[in-house]
Amino acid sequence: MLGKIFCSPGVSALIAMLGIVIGWGQVGGGLSWGQEVDLAEVAQKTEKKVFRRANGFELPYRLLIPEKYDPARKYPLIVFLHGAGERGTDNEAQLRHPQVLRLALDEKDPCFLVAPQCPRNSSWTDLLATFRQGLKELPPITEPMLATIELLEALSREYSLDRDRWYVTGLSMGGFGTFDLLIRKPDWFAAGVPLCGGMPEAEAPKIAHIPMWIFHGAADRVVPPELSRRAVRALQAAGATNVRYTEYEGVGHDVWRKAYLEPELRTWLLAQKRTPK
Incomplete structure (x- = not known):
């Protein structure tokens, strides 16, 4: 059993399409139940930067x-890897789907969130180009992924980050990228949340100790949901004990419109702490 959770589209999907979260408060000043947040507005408040290798x-x-922000305090870090449609150099498109920002907003436990932008004609991982032929092994690292790893190292030097509470999530190309980054840095992250992605099943033992919540739409015609199902089976076979899988019935590729609004996701994610393998 994969422990699938089937959910029908509802009000939360409409809210997500509008880029609004009800019940999660206000920017910076903290979140409290019953308030509204315009996530598109939050996205505009993020700082635009460029990392140079x-x-x-x-x-x-x-x-x-x-x-x-208080340098005397340690903060969680959420890494967000966007999909193929948001590639470029405008430093805007990677937050076109701002629902992920919800995970970083909380009065008592605020997070840093970093969203790098992959250039056009490249990808977070070459897994994306080969998944239809079968995900047999991890391909060589791409330049954008290498730069992302170096960026995270730089951020850890510049800001007061809790190294036991680093999280990575991504959608579509970024879902594959989430698995890729976890496999390359299995001792860095406390949890992963891949959406509509996939992984080489042979790599499962490297990351079976990392808590994961995997999401996919049952009607996804871009990335087959079987890839997520196989990832879950491989992780469980490798001894994983904290893997959740949610598959939404009737939902296609845009699973992020529902996944990032799951009521329990933020609480579950930030409760995870890095466990050395």
């Missing part, structure tokens, strides 16, 4: 910093 490669990224 030693070889000159540039990676645009957006950074959400808690408004009352």
Whole structure:
């Protein structure tokens, strides 16, 4: 049994399409139940930056910093990897689907959120190009993924981040990228939330110790939901004990419109702490 949860589209999907979360409060000042947040407005409040590698490669990224940031306090970090449709260099498109920002907003436990932007004609991982032929092994690392890893290292030096509470999530190409990053850095992250992605099943033992909540739409015609089902089976076979799988009946590729609004997701995610393998 994969423990699938089937949910029919409802009001939350409409709210997500509008980029509004009801019940999660206000920007920076904290969140309290019953308030509204315009996530598109939150996205505009993130800082626009560019990370440059030693070889000159540039990676645009957006950074959400808690408004009352205190260097004496340690903060969780959420890494968000966008999908193929948001590639570019405008440093805007990666937050076109702002629902993920909801995960970072909380008065008592605010998070940093970093959203790098992958250039056109590239990807977070070459898994995306080969998944229809079967995900047999991890391909060589791509330049954007290498830059993302170096960016995270730089952020950890610049800000007061809790290294036991780093989380990664992504959708579509970013869902594959989430698995890719977890496999390459299995000791970095406390949890992963891949949406409509997939992974080489042979790599499951490397990341079976990492808590995961995997999402997919049952009607996805872009990335087959079987890829997520197989990932769950492989992780469980490798000994994973904290893997959730939610598959929405009747939902296609845009599963993020529902997944990031799951009422329990933020609480579950931020309760996870890094466990050395």
